[in-house]
Amino acid sequence: MMDKRSLLKHEAVKFIPFALLILALPMAFREGYLLNVFVFVGIHTLLAVALNLLLGYAGQISLGQAAFFGLGAYGSGILTATHGLNPWLAMVLVAAAVGVLAFLIGFPILKLKGHYLAMATLGFGIIVYIVFNEAVDVTGGPSGLSGIPNLAVGGITFDSDFKNYYLIWGITLLTILLSLNLVNSRIGRGLRAIHDSEVAARVMGVNVRLLKVQIFALSAVISSVAGSLYAYTMTFVSPTSFGFNFSVELVTMVIIGGLGSIYGSFLGAALLTLLPEFLRAFQDYDIVVYGFLLIFMTMYMPGGLVRGIPALVGRIAERIGIRKKVDA
Amino acid sequence: MLEVQGITQRFGGVTALEDVSFRVAEGAITGIIGPNGAGKTTLFNIVTGIYTPTGGTVHLQGKNVTRFAPERLATLGMVRTFQNIELFGKMTVLENVMVGLHTKGKSGILASSLRLPWQVAEERRMRERAFHWLEFTGITDLADTEAGNLPFGKGRLLETARAMALEPKVILMDEPAAGLNSRETLELARLIQKIRESGITVALVEHDMELVMDICDAIVVLNLGRKLAEGTPREIQENSEVISAYLGEG
Numbered sequence: 251m252m253d254k255r256s257l258l259k260h261e262a263v264k265f266i267p268f269a270l271l272i273l274a275l276p277m278a279f280r281e282g283y284l285l286n287v288f289v290f291v292g293i294h295t296l297l298a299v300a301l302n303l304l305l306g307y308a309g310q311i312s313l314g315q316a317a318f319f320g321l322g323a324y325g326s327g328i329l330t331a332t333h334g335l336n337p338w339l340a341m342v343l344v345a346a347a348v349g350v351l352a353f354l355i356g357f358p359i360l361k362l363k364g365h366y367l368a369m370a371t372l373g374f375g376i377i378v379y380i381v382f383n384e385a386v387d388v389t390g391g392p393s394g395l396s397g398i399p400n401l402a403v404g405g406i407t408f409d410s411d412f413k414n415y416y417l418i419w420g421i422t423l424l425t426i427l428l429s430l431n432l433v434n435s436r437i438g439r440g441l442r443a444i445h446d447s448e449v450a451a452r453v454m455g456v457n458v459r460l461l462k463v464q465i466f467a468l469s470a471v472i473s474s475v476a477g478s479l480y481a482y483t484m485t486f487v488s489p490t491s492f493g494f495n496f497s498v499e500l501v502t503m504v505i506i507g508g509l510g511s512i513y514g515s516f517l518g519a520a521l522l523t524l525l526p527e528f529l530r531a532f533q534d535y536d537i538v539v540y541g542f543l544l545i546f547m548t549m550y551m552p553g554g555l556v557r558g559i560p561a562l563v564g565r566i567a568e569r570i571g572i573r574k575k576v577d578a
Numbered sequence: 579m580l581e582v583q584g585i586t587q588r589f590g591g592v593t594a595l596e597d598v599s600f601r602v603a604e605g606a607i608t609g610i611i612g613p614n615g616a617g618k619t620t621l622f623n624i625v626t627g628i629y630t631p632t633g634g635t636v637h638l639q640g641k642n643v644t645r646f647a648p649e650r651l652a653t654l655g656m657v658r659t660f661q662n663i664e665l666f667g668k669m670t671v672l673e674n675v676m677v678g679l680h681t682k683g684k685s686g687i688l689a690s691s692l693r694l695p696w697q698v699a700e701e702r703r704m705r706e707r708a709f710h711w712l713e714f715t716g717i718t719d720l721a722d723t724e725a726g727n728l729p730f731g732k733g734r735l736l737e738t739a740r741a742m743a744l745e746p747k748v749i750l751m752d753e754p755a756a757g758l759n760s761r762e763t764l765e766l767a768r769l770i771q772k773i774r775e776s777g778i779t780v781a782l783v784e785h786d787m788e789l790v791m792d793i794c795d796a797i798v799v800l801n802l803g804r805k806l807a808e809g810t811p812r813e814i815q816e817n818s819e820v821i822s823a824y825l826g827e828g
């Protein structure tokens with residue numbers, strides 16, 4: 251039987267090695283091209299964790315996550331590049347504003363279920379994308395917004411991949427830790443209860459409507475922070491990064507990694523960020539390989555990598571006789 | 579404890595319930611019976627806030643709770659179980675019961691993410707409390723089992739434990755014996771009596787006549803959406819209208 255303390259240890263046993271591994275990674279390829287890719291793995295992990303709280307735990311789809319990401323990026327970009335605000339302050343202000351916005355649109359939108367919710371969030375994503383493109387005076391339109399400063403703290407300016415790696419992964423690891431706490435709490439149980447049986451959750455006194463909206467807003471806030479970090483890292487933003495395709499890619503990351511698993515979000519984000527880099531050799535056919543992988547994953551690893559890999563290892567070990575078959 | 583007055587429910591042109599009134603006495607076990615299609619489950623769904631009735635009122639301890647949402651009724655001390663058990667299938671047995679304790683806690687997103695000391699203490703209390711209800715229903719050994727993997731009978735016990743965790747004033751059970759074998763039904767009867775002995779009012783919809791006659795203090799009979807009779811098990815057994823409704827002579 252697992253009591254509170256052993257559950258905590260259980261999480262620490264996974265989190266500490268994971269964090270150490272992430273923090274040691276740049277030693278392997280200091281300033282290389284891959285380091286730059288891993289900066290993006292960090293941003294994508296942040297976004298995938300945010301979406302997973304909503305999709306994997308509460309079971310509510312959002313096809314508009316790229317919009318919150320974009321609002322964070324543009325919000326911070328505009329406040330700093332155009333209005334000269336302190337980047338940290340801009341990041342916090344924008345995240346708060348995005349949180350309020352998500353809270354307000356969450357109330358009507360999250361009354362919808364399934365495909366209707368998907369359509370509503372998709373619509374929101376498209377509207378925001380159009381605004382990025384058309385509000386040329388504010389956003390720079392299709393040609394983008396440049397001159398965004400790097401973040402700085404004390405005497406350190408985060409202007410290299412090496413520095414950005416630690417900045418972004420610091421925030422991502424912290425978010426992972428807080429998310430792990432959250433999903434193993436009263437709130438986390440409430441979210442999973444909504445996922446499994448909304449009517450039973452309500453009968454148990456869970457304020458389903460409010461909790462859905464709260465987690466939607468939290469997810470938007472985390473995505474907004476990821477957007478701000480993206481803007482400060484790239485120092486340039488343009489609408490194409492925040493379109494419908496990217497929302498779908500985020501959903502794919504969460505599903506491939508594993509719904510309802512925080513570490514799964516990292517695996518999904520890592521795979522979908524690294525894969526295109528390795529698929530460059532296929533040139534225009536990379537999308538075919540990508541599609542094939544998606545089909546394969548959903549057919550043979552519906553629980554995502556985080557559950558599929560251990561199961562696969564177990565089966566192989568069993569086949570070659572390392573481990574005896576364990577009855578379920 | 580619970581007073582249902584003039585409940586009418588129409589779905590389009592179909593009248594599922596017509597002017598149904600009855601009382602559930604405090605501390606008693608009240609059975610609601612009737613042939614298939616009598617409107618028993620509809621009545622339960624109205625009382626527990628899942629459906630909004632076309633007409634009529636529901637009072638809980640003198641308070642008008644008609645049209646109250648289930649989550650609000652939960653905080654007022656009303657809880658229910660479902661005919662086809664509605665468990666949180668991907669959560670463990672212990673976690674299921676801890677969801678039943680949701681209203682007993684107050685930690686929100688911030689306190690939970692930061693694992694504030696009082697939130698950790700609250701979690702510990704919830705866990706201990708959940709084990710209490712697992713013991714009450716005799717499923718402590720299944721605490722770490724995923725609820726979706728439970729055999730039906732155990733699932734029924736878990737659903738009862740989860741409902742009890744709310745420490746309700748009244749518990750409504752929709753066909754608790756459905757899908758149970760005779761030994762499990764006997765265990766369930768003892769559990770329901772134990773719930774009543776702990777001071778909780780019980781109302782149940784049930785098909786198993788033996789169970790109903792055995793444990794209920796009062797019985798309400800529904801037929802074709804109307805109340806046909808009301809009384810003690812003995813009175814109901816001797817009621818000629820009830821007998822003919824059940825034999826299909828009505």
